[in-house]
Amino acid sequence: MIEDRVETFDAIIIGSGQAGNPLALALAKEKWKVALVEKAALGGTCVNTGCTPTKAYVASARAAWAISNAHNLGIEVPKSPKVNLKAIKKRKDKLVNDSRLGIRKSLVDSPQVSMIRGTATFVDKTRIKVGSRILKSYKIFLNVGARPRIPEGFEEAGYLTNSSILQLDKVPDQLIIVGGSYIGLEFAQIFHRLGSKVTILEMGDYLVSKEDNHTSDLVREIVENDGIQVTCGAKNLKGKNKKSGGITVSFEKEGKDKKISGSHLLLATGRIPNSDLLKPENAGLILTDKGYFEVNTTLETNVEGIYALGDCNGKGAFTHTSYNDFEIMQNQLFGDKKRTLKDRLTNYALYIDPPLGRAGMTLKQAKESGKKLLFARMPMSDISRAKEKGETQGKMEVIVDAETEQILGAAVLGTGGDEIIGTFLTAMYGKMSYKTLMNSVQTHPTVTELIPTLLQQLQPVEK
Ligand SMILES: Cc1cc2nc3c(=O)[nH]c(=O)nc-3n(C[C@H](O)[C@H](O)[C@H](O)COP(=O)(O)OP(=O)(O)OC[C@H]3O[C@@H](n4cnc5c(N)ncnc54)[C@H](O)[C@@H]3O)c2cc1C
Ligand SMILES: NC(=O)c1ccc[n+]([C@@H]2O[C@H](COP(=O)([O-])OP(=O)(O)OC[C@H]3O[C@@H](n4cnc5c(N)ncnc54)[C@H](O)[C@@H]3O)[C@@H](O)[C@H]2O)c1
Numbered sequence: 001m002i003e004d005r006v007e008t009f010d011a012i013i014i015g016s017g018q019a020g021n022p023l024a025l026a027l028a029k030e031k032w033k034v035a036l037v038e039k040a041a042l043g044g045t046c047v048n049t050g051c052t053p054t055k056a057y058v059a060s061a062r063a064a065w066a067i068s069n070a071h072n073l074g075i076e077v078p079k080s081p082k083v084n085l086k087a088i089k090k091r092k093d094k095l096v097n098d099s100r101l102g103i104r105k106s107l108v109d110s111p112q113v114s115m116i117r118g119t120a121t122f123v124d125k126t127r128i129k130v131g132s133r134i135l136k137s138y139k140i141f142l143n144v145g146a147r148p149r150i151p152e153g154f155e156e157a158g159y160l161t162n163s164s165i166l167q168l169d170k171v172p173d174q175l176i177i178v179g180g181s182y183i184g185l186e187f188a189q190i191f192h193r194l195g196s197k198v199t200i201l202e203m204g205d206y207l208v209s210k211e212d213n214h215t216s217d218l219v220r221e222i223v224e225n226d227g228i229q230v231t232c233g234a235k236n237l238k239g240k241n242k243k244s245g246g247i248t249v250s251f252e253k254e255g256k257d258k259k260i261s262g263s264h265l266l267l268a269t270g271r272i273p274n275s276d277l278l279k280p281e282n283a284g285l286i287l288t289d290k291g292y293f294e295v296n297t298t299l300e301t302n303v304e305g306i307y308a309l310g311d312c313n314g315k316g317a318f319t320h321t322s323y324n325d326f327e328i329m330q331n332q333l334f335g336d337k338k339r340t341l342k343d344r345l346t347n348y349a350l351y352i353d354p355p356l357g358r359a360g361m362t363l364k365q366a367k368e369s370g371k372k373l374l375f376a377r378m379p380m381s382d383i384s385r386a387k388e389k390g391e392t393q394g395k396m397e398v399i400v401d402a403e404t405e406q407i408l409g410a411a412v413l414g415t416g417g418d419e420i421i422g423t424f425l426t427a428m429y430g431k432m433s434y435k436t437l438m439n440s441v442q443t444h445p446t447v448t449e450l451i452p453t454l455l456q457q458l459q460p461v462e463k
């Protein structure tokens with residue numbers, strides 16, 4: 001009976017994320033008949049509730065901060081800035097909408113692509129159900145992304161997530177943020193700078209615990225210098241709505257019971273993959289213990305013909321890693337088949353101000369690799385350009401393989417760090433000797449000109 005209704009395609013893509021959309025267009029260009037299934041807004045997380053809206057808010061928050069701190073540069077501003085969150089949101093909504101419309105237009109303009117709205121589930125290895133429709137293909141690409149993880153203890157609390165906080169049109173008076181990592185820190189600084197009193201509660205001993213402790217400590221110093229309250233080592237957190245309005249979060253710290261109250265609560269406690277929504281068991285797909293699809297280095301799952309791209313494969317959690325998955329897929333399907341996950345280096349930025357740019361290994365990871373290492377670290381306060389800007393918080397550091405002379409990792413926490421890290425990354429992709437970069441002449445006055453000086457300071461690392 002079901003077979004009567006089956007619509008066949010050369011490929012089915014599930015999820016209009018950072019890999020799904022370009023893949024649909026690339027397949028269409030090769031004259032494949034493609035179904036692209038999406039349950040929510042086109043563009044996925046990055047466009048709608050991730051990078052684009054948050055970095056729009058980061059820009060507004062930076063403007064508020066620059067005005068409030070202009071007196072440090074000899075500019076007297078008669079009054080503190082008046083923040084209009086409605087206007088900030090409107091600007092953000094326009095950026096998001098323009099991006100969505102661009103994606104929509106490119107897909108609609110492609111007659112090979114059928115846009116199908118709804119939640120997809122597997123019927124079996126080759127068939128997908130969306131509402132009353134059954135789609136069939138021997139090539140299925142999953143780009144279903146992830147959603148906020150809500151920990152136990154918040155069943156009785158009204159909370160915000162990265163998505164709902166972007167819908168507020170009034171700045172919260174007191175914002176409690178549970179989770180002191182990428183999402184928590186970016187929103188903490190945004191809303192603090194827009195006028196909220198912000199408290200971060202983190203269960204671990206360090207903020208951004210994936211970084212080296214030295215980096216985490218400096219990040220903490222930066223956000224605390226801004227005026228954000230931070231409590232690490234907060235265990236057993238529970239949230240409750242107050243009868244009088246607002247929220248109370250209770251927790252334990254060093255064996256003592258503590259409590260704080262606020263007007264709003266943001267949960268920034270990690271993300272879980274949307275793999276479960278697909279009923280993957282119907283296709284015999286294997287998931288890792290954290291719910292990610294298991295993939296090989298060319299993104300194929302344990303089921304032949306089914307591929308997983310982007311956040312849902314657990315191999316990256318960023319827009320650029322999802323897009324790179326698309327590039328690998330395209331190369332495997334239509335190119336020389338040389339590109340694989342093995343080529344990719346770790347890189348990302350944490351968009352607090354000043355930002356942290358990261359590439360390759362942390363020092364802890366490099367030590368665990370057992371390689372002979374060289375290491376150097378310098379404070380941002382040593383750089384003329386940082387001094388001239390009056391933005392001297394942070395550091396630059398680099399780790400080198402003593403035998404190959406190649407750079408294994410770098411961190412630039414400081415003004416322009418998100419851009420400057422690209423210099424290290426380029427040297428790493430080029431498998432360049434650190435000496436080439438050390439002997440390069442960089443432009444004065446830039447923060448990048450510290451790189452050659454930093455490399456001159458390299459010292460062996462004790463095992
Ligand atoms: C607050 C925040 C800030 C971020 N900032 C950055 C940043 O600055 N830089 C950066 O690189 N990364 C950032 N990220 C991460 C980045 O947004 C994601 O890594 C990126 O969007 C890649 O996602 P994706 O392509 O895997 O899937 P997504 O973009 O999440 O798309 C998945 C799509 O699949 C759809 N879907 C899911 N299940 C089904 C189903 N069963 N049927 C139909 N459709 C389905 C979803 O509705 C969604 O549209 C941020 C994330 C957040 C939350
Ligand atoms: N700039 C960027 O590229 C950017 C920005 C935001 C998000 N992202 C992506 O989004 C992903 C998710 O970010 P995230 O910050 O939510 O997740 P995360 O997994 O990095 O951090 C979650 C934090 O919440 C804490 N936590 C978890 N449960 C808790 C509890 N019950 N009580 C107290 N603390 C608790 C954890 O210890 C951890 O520090 C990241 O992996 C990142 O890739 C990227």
